[in-house]
Amino acid sequence: MNFNFSAIAPVHADKGIWFLFKGNALLVSKTNSSIPVLNKEQISNSDLQFINYLGTCDSVPCFTASLNSEAISEDYHTQDLLTLYRSQDSLDADIFKIAFKAYEILNWDKTHQYCGQCGSVMNRSSIDFSKICPDCGLQNYPRISPAVITAVIKENKILLARHPRSEIFSVLAGYVEAGETLEDAVRREVMEEVNIEVKNIRYFASEPWVFSHALMVAYTAEYQSGEIKADGEEIEEAAWFSAEEIPQRIPRKVSISRKLIDWFINRNSEISLACSP
Numbered sequence: 001m002n003f004n005f006s007a008i009a010p011v012h013a014d015k016g017i018w019f020l021f022k023g024n025a026l027l028v029s030k031t032n033s034s035i036p037v038l039n040k041e042q043i044s045n046s047d048l049q050f051i052n053y054l055g056t057c058d059s060v061p062c063f064t065a066s067l068n069s070e071a072i073s074e075d076y077h078t079q080d081l082l083t084l085y086r087s088q089d090s091l092d093a094d095i096f097k098i099a100f101k102a103y104e105i106l107n108w109d110k111t112h113q114y115c116g117q118c119g120s121v122m123n124r125s126s127i128d129f130s131k132i133c134p135d136c137g138l139q140n141y142p143r144i145s146p147a148v149i150t151a152v153i154k155e156n157k158i159l160l161a162r163h164p165r166s167e168i169f170s171v172l173a174g175y176v177e178a179g180e181t182l183e184d185a186v187r188r189e190v191m192e193e194v195n196i197e198v199k200n201i202r203y204f205a206s207e208p209w210v211f212s213h214a215l216m217v218a219y220t221a222e223y224q225s226g227e228i229k230a231d232g233e234e235i236e237e238a239a240w241f242s243a244e245e246i247p248q249r250i251p252r253k254v255s256i257s258r259k260l261i262d263w264f265i266n267r268n269s270e271i272s273l274a275c276s277p
């Protein structure tokens with residue numbers, strides 16, 4: 001599948017792939033959860049708001065919009081986007097990428113209708129995904145909040161922690177504060193949450209997490225000093241775990257936190273295999 005993200009809509013589009021949202025729920029087919037391909041007539045008969053062009057998918061135009069009713073067709077129903085993503089047995093990864101973009105663009109369009117400086121109605125840019133105030137010139141873009149997520153390693157163990165309202169053990173994460181580098185945020189979050197100083201911070205991977213408008217930037221880091229002391233607010237319990245001791249309740253496969261934990265398990269399994277006689 002070849003997706004080209006673009007803000008410049010085609011002049012003529014007889015049909016397109018429509019990512020239609022009702023709140024946080026995406027319209028998909030009842031049979032195989034596919035995204036509807038709709039023609040002009042179906043669209044003009046639908047109760048849509050905040051229509052946005054997204055680009056093309058294998059040369060077919062893609063759009064997103066807010067759906068005010070479910071009257072498109074009896075063949076489709078809406079499903080919560082996060083639930084769909086977590087079930088992972090319906091849409092393929094490329095379709096989710098477009099659905100995430102659609103969700104983010106649509107939410108931005110809805111929540112940035114007026115200028116934050118003078119209150120005028122914002123104009124949509126015709127060349128990119130931005131809006132410009134016709135009166136004061138203020139420009140805004142879709143909201144993306146960077147957050148860091150870190151696997152802290154001490155010899156052959158990983159630091160996992162649990163939130164007070166969760167039974168799941170995971171790596172540490174937090175939003176980047178204004179004026180901070182990503183590495184500063186890693187050091188601060190780990191120190192604040194568990195009182196540990198880290199070194200050798202290395203980039204691992206990144207992943208948009210549109211449900212909280214976050215861009216998750218994952219790192220690995222090595223333990224430098226300190227004794228684990230959970231802050232009691234964001235973290236209730238934290239400890240070092242070897243690959244064999246990883247708790248049963250860890251994040252689901254689709255999350256970047258799980259990719260970090262799996263990376264640690266694989267790396268340590270390879271080391272123990274290499275060390276075994």
Ligand SMILES: [Zn+2]
Pocket residue numbers: 115116117118119120133134135136137138
């Ligand atoms: Zn303004």
